[in-house]
Amino acid sequence: MRITEKQVSEAYRVARKVYEGEIKKADGVNELVDVHGLNRATANDFIYDFKCLLLGKVFHRAMSAGAMHYFLSKIHTEYGVDSLIQAVISLKAHIKYYEGHFKVNMRKLRGVAEEFERLTRHNKTFLEIEQEFHRSVKESLEDNQSNRLKRLSKANKLPEKVEVKTTVFIRNPDVVAESLIRANGTCESCLTEAPFLRIKDGSPYLEVHHKVQLSKGGEDSTDNTIALCPNCHRKEHYGM
Template sequence: MTSTEAAFVIAKRVFHEELTQTEGARQLNEEFRLNINSAKIMITVYGKMMKGLEFKRALSVPDMSYYLARIMSENDSKYLPNAVEALWKHIAYYEKRNGVTLRSLRNLHSSYLAIVNGITSFNELSESFDEAVKNAMNLTEGQRKKRISQKSVIPKTKPVVVYVYERNPYVVAEVLARAKGVCERCEASAPFKRKKDGSPYLEVHHKIRLADGGEDTVTNAIALCPNCHRDLHFGEHNKALQADG
């Protein structure tokens, strides 16, 4: 374990009040020969990042990059927006105080800000699509088919760090309505009901992937139980459906 890795682990324990800052700094000094003041800075910066607060004493760019990567991976992105905000506050403070431009830290900040914005955009897009499907399920079959005919069969894309297809919620709703809660591949009932609305849980799969030029249409889609859906993507018989279609 490097001194940076150890500092992160100990700073995390201090943040959760399992150690005092003094105890953590002493441990880093004794086990990794870190200067006491440097150890305290590394502990303090972690706490500020988790809370989104300005910190005045900086870490090196590699250390800051390591902290951001660990915060993102260990907390499922929950604290990443705080950490990115804290980094920007530090950059603004330091540049104003010293009349310099911290290009490396700015680049690091830009990279993680893009990740934060992408996570936010993707979550918002996913929630919006789920709501659109729910609304589409409340329409009649005729109304859905009319909406389907008004939509392009080639879906648009939206940038969310990576590109995702903006699928037609009326197609999803029509396929789910057609399935009536039964997997259209194995013919078993949906394995459970959705927590938010009690509807049978099935997943809509495109026979020809949108990424391969497949159309976002009812005829190119099928409602599957999660097991069949994973099998088609990752199983040995992942081409069976296309052969049957």
């Protein structure tokens, strides 16, 4: 039996009331069954899936692409972009589970996930996009090659471009200068000479790193900096 748009909207309304604690889940299910004509399993699924979407958790019972589009639109409007981000994470996890479990291609749901993911990207910082990218690479490495090659065969070879918002710290140039002078061309971590000289002035190439990041309240002072070669600098950010 095809679920109508009215039933989808009522399912969202009831699921939200259950999630907000206004009514008990059993009462919500009964309302969707007795008043709006959904079968009991589907009513349960809508309520459970809504909770998972807001919490960013995987759900296993499928929802149609049309219903999912409605739910994500309402979540974006009523709960904001942070909740939409969680909902997209939840949907992508569901797609990954369902395609792997049932060996199907959820093309329409993928389209919904991609549409709303584009919306969330316009509200993310550069750092958030970078962190999400590294999480996705980790997930890809943990997946099997067959799934990766399947995704690659369908992937757009030209990367998407988005504008991002960012916060920039206006750093003290004297702190950088003093840190470089102190290092005298030698990495203050591995104690080797700078790997090359700058083309513009012939000075040793080292990067000044804040031991406690400025974004985490660290001071922009020489006591909180260390001059590093590029390899050691990457290690500070990404190493064990």
